[in-house]
Structures are given as C-alpha cells and as structure tokens.
Amino acid sequence: MSDAIIWVIMIPLLGSLISLTWSRYASFIAITSNMLALAASIIIVRQVYQSGPFIHQLGSWQTGLGISLRADALSSILLVMSMSVISAATFYASTYFTDAVKRARFWPLWLMLVVALNALLLSGDLFNLYVTLELLGLSAIALTALSDNRAALQAAIRYLSIGLLGSLVFLAGVALVYTGYGTLDLATLSNVVQASPLSQVAFGLMTAGLLIKSALFPLHFWLPSAHASAPAPVSAALSALVVKVAVYILLRLWIDVFDPVLTPFSAMLLGMLGAIAVIWGSWQALQAQRLKLMAAYSTVAQIGYLFIFLPLIVALPDGPLKDAAYTALLLMALTHGFAKSAFFLSAGVIQQYCGHDRIAELGGTARALPLTIFVIALSGVALIGLPPSGSFLGKWHLISSSLHAGQWWWVPVIAAGSILATAYVFRILGHAFAPGEGVDQVLKWGREEIPALILALLATLILGFGSAGLWDFVSQHNGFPGG
Amino acid sequence: MIEILWFIFDIMLVLLLLALAWTTCSTQDVMRAVTLFIAMGLLLAVIWARLKAPDLALAEAVIGAGISGALLLSAIKDYPSNLMVSHRSPVMRGMINIFTIALTILMSWAVWHGIEMSDGKRLSEQVASQLSISGVSNPVTAVLLNFRAYDTLLELAVVLTAVLTVLILNEKRADHKVISPLLQGMTRWLVPLLVITSGYLLWVGAHAPGGAFQAGAMLAAAMILLQLAYPSIHQGFNLYLLRLLLVIGILIFVLVGLWMMLLNDDFLAYSPAWAGSLILIIETAATLSIATALTLAYLGGRPTGWENGLKKSASHKDSHTDNGRVK
Numbered sequence: 190m191s192d193a194i195i196w197v198i199m200i201p202l203l204g205s206l207i208s209l210t211w212s213r214y215a216s217f218i219a220i221t222s223n224m225l226a227l228a229a230s231i232i233i234v235r236q237v238y239q240s241g242p243f244i245h246q247l248g249s250w251q252t253g254l255g256i257s258l259r260a261d262a263l264s265s266i267l268l269v270m271s272m273s274v275i276s277a278a279t280f281y282a283s284t285y286f287t288d289a290v291k292r293a294r295f296w297p298l299w300l301m302l303v304v305a306l307n308a309l310l311l312s313g314d315l316f317n318l319y320v321t322l323e324l325l326g327l328s329a330i331a332l333t334a335l336s337d338n339r340a341a342l343q344a345a346i347r348y349l350s351i352g353l354l355g356s357l358v359f360l361a362g363v364a365l366v367y368t369g370y371g372t373l374d375l376a377t378l379s380n381v382v383q384a385s386p387l388s389q390v391a392f393g394l395m396t397a398g399l400l401i402k403s404a405l406f407p408l409h410f411w412l413p414s415a416h417a418s419a420p421a422p423v424s425a426a427l428s429a430l431v432v433k434v435a436v437y438i439l440l441r442l443w444i445d446v447f448d449p450v451l452t453p454f455s456a457m458l459l460g461m462l463g464a465i466a467v468i469w470g471s472w473q474a475l476q477a478q479r480l481k482l483m484a485a486y487s488t489v490a491q492i493g494y495l496f497i498f499l500p501l502i503v504a505l506p507d508g509p510l511k512d513a514a515y516t517a518l519l520l521m522a523l524t525h526g527f528a529k530s531a532f533f534l535s536a537g538v539i540q541q542y543c544g545h546d547r548i549a550e551l552g553g554t555a556r557a558l559p560l561t562i563f564v565i566a567l568s569g570v571a572l573i574g575l576p577p578s579g580s581f582l583g584k585w586h587l588i589s590s591s592l593h594a595g596q597w598w599w600v601p602v603i604a605a606g607s608i609l610a611t612a613y614v615f616r617i618l619g620h621a622f623a624p625g626e627g628v629d630q631v632l633k634w635g636r637e638e639i640p641a642l643i644l645a646l647l648a649t650l651i652l653g654f655g656s657a658g659l660w661d662f663v664s665q666h667n668g669f670p671g672g
Numbered sequence: 673m674i675e676i677l678w679f680i681f682d683i684m685l686v687l688l689l690l691a692l693a694w695t696t697c698s699t700q701d702v703m704r705a706v707t708l709f710i711a712m713g714l715l716l717a718v719i720w721a722r723l724k725a726p727d728l729a730l731a732e733a734v735i736g737a738g739i740s741g742a743l744l745l746s747a748i749k750d751y752p753s754n755l756m757v758s759h760r761s762p763v764m765r766g767m768i769n770i771f772t773i774a775l776t777i778l779m780s781w782a783v784w785h786g787i788e789m790s791d792g793k794r795l796s797e798q799v800a801s802q803l804s805i806s807g808v809s810n811p812v813t814a815v816l817l818n819f820r821a822y823d824t825l826l827e828l829a830v831v832l833t834a835v836l837t838v839l840i841l842n843e844k845r846a847d848h849k850v851i852s853p854l855l856q857g858m859t860r861w862l863v864p865l866l867v868i869t870s871g872y873l874l875w876v877g878a879h880a881p882g883g884a885f886q887a888g889a890m891l892a893a894a895m896i897l898l899q900l901a902y903p904s905i906h907q908g909f910n911l912y913l914l915r916l917l918l919v920i921g922i923l924i925f926v927l928v929g930l931w932m933m934l935l936n937d938d939f940l941a942y943s944p945a946w947a948g949s950l951i952l953i954i955e956t957a958a959t960l961s962i963a964t965a966l967t968l969a970y971l972g973g974r975p976t977g978w979e980n981g982l983k984k985s986a987s988h989k990d991s992h993t994d995n996g997r998v999k
Binding site: 323 | 778779781782783785786787789790791793794795798799802818819820821822823826827829830832833834836837839840841912915916918919922923926929930933936937938939940941942979981982
C-alpha cells in the first residue's frame with residue numbers, strides 16, 4: 190500500500206482543479222480533499238513506523254531513469270505536521286474569507302500550495318525538488334497577493350523576485366550535479382558524490398538558493414513584509430511550513446547526500462548566521478508594532494535555531510548523540526510549525542474583531558476574546574521554550590549537544606534568544622490584559638478560534654509529553670532506502 | 673573548407689549572443705530591453721539548432737522568443753512610455769554586474785571540471801535502451817511524457833498557478849481602439865496556418881521534435897492574433913468551457929496516471945501497448961490547457977464576467993466585504 194504516497198499529492202491536485210471549475214462548492218471540496226490528504230499522510234507515517242522507509246517508483250522505471258517518491262521518518266513526520274497545520278488553517282480559512290469571490294480565488298491556489306508542500310517532502314529527485322520549489326513559491330506568492338492592498342502587492346512582488354533568484358541559483362546547482370554525476374536521484378547521488386570543484390560549486394549554489402528560500406539572516410529581508418501582509422491563514426502556512434520545507438531540503442542535502450563535500454567551516458558559518466538570526470529576529474520582534482509583523486520576525490529567529498543544529502550534527506560522531514541532535518532539530522521544527530500557525534490564526538481572529546493588529550492597542554482583548562488570548566499565550570510558551578512544550582525539549586537537547594560537541598558558545602545565544610522571546614511574548618500579553626475598549630462583543634467559543642486552539646495544544650502538550658517515541662522512530666527509520 | 677565556415681558562423685553566433693545579452697541587461701529603456709530580449713531568444717534558438725537540440729530550438733523560438741515576447745510587450749503597454757528599467761544607483765548596478773560575472777566564472781570552472789568527470793553519456797544510454805517500450809520514438813518526448821512524466825505534470829500545475837495569479841490580480845486589459853485592416857487580412861491567412869502547424873507539432877512530437885508545449889504556444893499565438901485583429905471575438909465565449917479548457921490538461925494527466933496505478937501498481941506506469949495512445953491523449957489535452965493559459969496570460973487578467981456566477985449566488989447571504997466582520 191505505497192499508494193498513499195500518490196494520493197497525498199493527487200487528492201489536493203484534483204481538489205484544486207475541481208474547486209476551480211466548481212467555484213460555488215469550492216469550500217466544501219477544499220475541506221474534503223484536505224481531510225482525505227491528512228488521512229493519507231497518517232497512513233504514510235504509520236507505514237514508515239511499521240515497516241520502515243519506502244519508495245514509490247513513478248512509471249515503474251528503474252531508479253535514475255524515472256523519478257522516485259520516498260518516505261522516511263523525517264519526511265513522513267513533517268508531512269503529517271504540514272497536513273495538520275494545513276487542515277486547521279483550512280477550517281479557519283472557511284470562516285475567514287466572507288466574500289464569495291475571494292473565497293473562490295483562494296481555494297484553488299491554497300490546494301496548489303498543499304500539492305507543492307507534499308510533493309516536495311516526498312520527492313527523491315533533485316530536479317523534481319526544483320519543480321516543487323517553483324510550484325511552492327508561485328502559489329505562496331499568489332496567496333500573499335490575495336489580500337489586495339498596496340503593501341501586500343509590494344511584498345508579493347519582492348517575494349517573487351527573490352524567490353525566483355533562489356530557485357534559479359538552486360537550478361544552476363542541479364544542472365551542475367547532472368553534468369558531473371549523470372543522475373538526479375538523491376539516494377544514488379549519496380553513494381557517488383565526492384569532494385571535487387564541481388560538487389563544491391554545485392553544493393554551494395544549491396545551499397545559497399535554499400538559504401534565500403528559508404530566509405536565514407541576512408537573506409531574511411523579504412520575509413517579514415510578506416508574512417505580515419498576507420491573509421492570516423496564508424501567513425500561518427508561510428511561516429509554519431513554506432520556510433521550513435526549504436530547511437528540510439537543506440538538511441537532506443547536507444546530512445544525507447553531500448556529506449563528503451561539506452566542511453566543518455561551512456557548517457559553522459551557517460550556525461553563526463543562525464545565531465545572529467536568533468538575536469536579530471527576536472530583537473526585531475520585540476520592536477515590532479504589529480502582531481503579525483512580530484510573529485514574522487519571530488519566525489526569522491526560530492529558523493535561526495534550526496541552523497544552530499547544523500554545526501553540531503556535523504561535529505558529533507555517528508551514534509546516539511548525533512541522532513538525538515537530529516531528532517531535537519525535528520522537534521523544534523514541529524513545535525514551531527504548530528505554535529506559529531496557531532499564533533497567526535489567533536492574530537487573524539484579533540484582526541477580524543478589532544479591525545487592526547496593533548500591539549499597543551490590544552487593551553481589553555483578554556476580556557473580549559479570552560480563548561484567542563489563551564491560544565496566544567500557549568503558543569508563546571512554545572516560542573519561548575517553556576516546559577511542557579516541544580521546544581523546551583528541543584532547546585534542552587540543543588544545549589546538551591553543544592556541550593557534547595565542545596561548542597559551548599551556542600549556549601549564551603540560546604539563553605539570550607529565550608529571554609528576548611519571553612520579553613516579546615509578555616509584551617503582547619501585557620497589552621492584551623490591560624483595560625481597554627478595543628472590542629465590543631465578547632466571544633466565548635468562536636468557531637474560528639478552535640483550529641488555533643488545537644494547533645497550540647499540539648505544540649505544547651502533545652509534543653511535550655508525547656514526543657518520547659520520536660527519538661526511537663527517527664533513529665530507526667531515517668535515511669533513504671535502496672541507495 | 674565548409675567546416676571553417678561553420679566554425680566562423682558559430683563564433684559569430686556566440687559573440688552576438690553575448691553582445692545581445694549585455695545590451696539587454698544594460699539598456700535603460702524598457703521597450704528596447706524587451707525588443708532585444710526577443711531578438712536574443714531567436715538567436716538562442718539558432719544556437720540550440722546548431723547544438724543539434726532541435727526540440728529546444730523549437731521551444732525557445734515559440735515560447736522563449738514568441739509568447740514571452742508577446743507577454744512582455746503587452747505588459748509594458750500598461751506603463752508610461754518613458755519608464756526606466758532600473759532606479760538603482762550606479763554603485764548597486766556595478767555590484768550586481770560583478771556578482772553576475774563572478775558567478776559565471778565560477779560556474780564555467782565547475783562545468784569544465786564536470787565535463788572531465790563524466791563520460792558524457794549520463795542517462796542517454798538508459799533512455800535509448802528503454803525507448804522502444806516508451807510508446808514514442810522521440811527521446812525528448814519519451815523523457816517528458818513517460819520517464820519523467822511526473823515532472824511535466826507538476827510543470828503544468830506551475831503554468832496553471834501562474835495564470836491563476838494573473839487572474840486574481842487584474843481585470844482583462846482594455847481592447848485596442850484602432851484596428852488596421854491589414855492585420856485583419858493577414859490574420860485570416862495566418863490563423864488557420866498556425867492552427868494546422870500546432871496540430872502538426874503535437875502529432876509529430878511522438879517521433880520528431882515537437883510536443884505539447886510548442887503546440888500549445890503555437891495555438892496561443894493564433895488566439896492572440898485573433899484577439900488583436902478582432903478584439904470583440906472573445907465575447908460570448910462560454911466561460912465555464914474556458915475554465916474546463918484551463919484544467920483539462922492536468923485533469924487527464926492525473927486520471928491516466930491513477931488509472932495506470934490501478935492496472936500496473938505504479939502511478940503513470942503506462943502499459944507498453946497503449947503508451948503511444950495515452951501519451952497522445954495527454955499531450956492533446958495539455959496543448960489545449962497550455963494554449964488557454966497563455967492566451968489568458970496575454971489578456972492580462974480576468975475576462976469580463978469570469979466571476980459572475982459567484983457574485984449572484986453570494987449576494988443574498990454575504991453582505992460583508994473582504995476581511996469581514998469589522999465589529
């Protein structure tokens with residue numbers, strides 16, 4: 190039953206086509222296809238859990254000639270996370286867009302974004318990854334432009350040009366790899382790649398392209414405006430998923446495929462940039478005047494944490510310590526995915542009820558929208574890394590890995606980042622609990638608040654208490670089969 | 673003797689290409705840049721032909737120079753005639769130039785090493801050995817529609833997404849006011865020829881250079897010409913049919929893929945006996961979708977009445993606007 194790997198991509202694709210032709214039933218079609226795709230993603234992770242990583246050979250051609258789809262622990266867990274976030278955002282979006290025309294424009298593109306995310310996470314082929322990156326970038330840009338005000342359009346145009354630059358640089362690297370090694374299959378490449386001028390330049394180009402896409406400092410400049418001005422459900426997907434899957438490809442290439450090429454120095458360089466991103470992003474988040482802008486800068490910081498793991502994974506010897514660091518990175522990514530999407534959906538609720546998202550004018554919202562402010566506090570717990578959230582465990586392992594690897598200098602960075610995160614989270618809560626007359630009506634259990642609540646609970650309680658099995662799962666079932 | 677002549681010709685092509693590329697990038701006038709870009713596309717097509725890659729030459733001529741040129745020309749029509757390409761300072765432009773040149777040198781150096789590393793065959797032997805059961809005899813079509821058909825499927829999704837972006841951003845551009853009878857006369861001759869050529873390219877793709885992308889672009893060229901010569905021609909066209917034409921390429925592709933998964937276990941695993949016909953069916957549908965997409969992109973936005981049905985059905989229950997419930 191490796192068919193689920195096809196369905197998880199084809200169901201949203203068919204959904205996108207049908208919702209385009211039957212615009213009137215688009216919401217129903219989108220919700221149905223998302224539920225089906227979520228079910229397919231759960232089947233995939235179950236299958237990896239029971240019988241290990243597996244391949245689907247498209248067209249039945251042998252590896253190399255055809256394209257293969259692959260699922261292992263890393264990709265299947267990220268797939269389930271991505272589909273859960275998407276499903277929650279889908280439910281939220283069905284209440285967010287009240288205008289039928291806008292809704293009809295939103296759904297086909299939204300489902301295209303889902304296709305791109307799923308196809309990217311499951312791809313085992315370098316050129317195919319480029320195609321999925323293109324689809325992802327383009328649908329993300331279109332969705333950003335959907336909130337048609339001037340700021341959103343400008344952000345979308347900037348996102349488009351920088352995104353194209355990133356894809357083209359990545360494509361140049363892919364072309365070089367094919368020139369040198371005559372194959373695009375990742376598993377095959379991982380066996381043949383050796384350090385040479387060609388592989389170094391190709392690796393450098395692909396890394397540079399992905400750094401743009403994953404918005405690592407100082408290439409993050411396009412992110413805050415795009416993520417802050419997109420419609421709320423779109424911002425949730427952009428911050429939680431679109432940036433993160435670029436990090437996923439980077440991790441695949443760095444750890445699984447190009448490890449003969451990479452040097453401790455380059456890993457250290459990315460770690461340093463990650464550290465700067467943690468401080469800079471958190472500092473900017475603290476300065477931000479608007480809720481969504483704050484969340485966007487917080488994403489810059491949280492992506493930074495993921496990059497601090499790279500020099501540690503490279504430095505640690507193969508074995509339990511390395512696996513622990515690798516899994517902690519995954520856990521950080523998962524927690525941030527759930528927490529940040531919950532945050533953006535809540536910001537959307539606040540924006541809908543207050544008509545703005547200016548932090549200084551949030552007074553009274555805790556009384557009027559208690560559940561939404563509770564969700565913001567919960568996701569704040571996860572962003573800071575307080576127990577019992579998943580990122581508490583993640584940061585704990587990050588610190589212990591730094592000490593094991595003898596790279597103590599990351600510890601103060603993590604501490605400073607956490608303090609700044611505490612500051613920016615409590616700044617919001619302080620304003621929200623202050624007296625004020627921002628909202629007239631009191632909302633106890635709004636339908637639009639539920640998706641965010643579920644995501645926030647996933648980030649804090651479920652991942653915090655339930656992640657013990659993750660370590661075994663990742664260390665046993667990671668890596669590509671049949672290389 | 674003839675070889676020396678070819679050699680001189682090739683050198684001239686390369687120098688001309690570099691010169692054109694440089695002037696395209698450095699000119700400050702948008703109109704000039706677009707014109708030079710179209711010329712560069714045509715030159716590139718000749719170079720691909722010289723490199724014995726006729727499929728690429730065809731695609732570059734039809735899509736790179738032809739349709740892209742038409743899209744760019746129609747796009748700059750929206751802007752003031754004295755629009756400058758770039759407002760960047762000379763320092764910034766200098767830095768971009770240095771960066772680009774450095775990247776070019778780095779990549780050339782890497783390619784040089786790569787040519788030494790590889791035996792030059794790469795996947796071509798595998799393609800050749802499986803060509804007989806791929807359903808077509810043109811290796812490029814075999815790769816695009818069979819061996820790596822999944823990439824092509826996702827590429828079609830990219831094209832659709834791009835067009836959907838155009839459609840959400842704008843209404844269709846205003847029609848031309850003045851139409852020359854010369855254009856109308858020429859269009860009457862040209863459009864049937866273009867349609868036939870498009871059909872020929874689609875059919876011939878199975879065993880010679882051609883295929884859905886080139887055929888679709890050719891068909892779109894015919895539609896664009898019609899639109900230019902007879903601006904009111906699209907009025908009364910069934911918009912529901914238009915939506916269907918837009919998605920049919922991907923729809924047929926996915927359905928064939930799933931059907932084959934039912935029969936042969938793997939997605940898009942054609943049964944060899946039917947492969948040729950299945951590829952032709954997919955390509956025909958893809959041609960229609962690509963042509964529709966490119967034509968819509970040329971129109972620059974939603975055709976009149978694109979979202980009409982929605983507004984009617986929505987008006988009674990949705991009294992809110994955009995981001996809704998402000999208090």
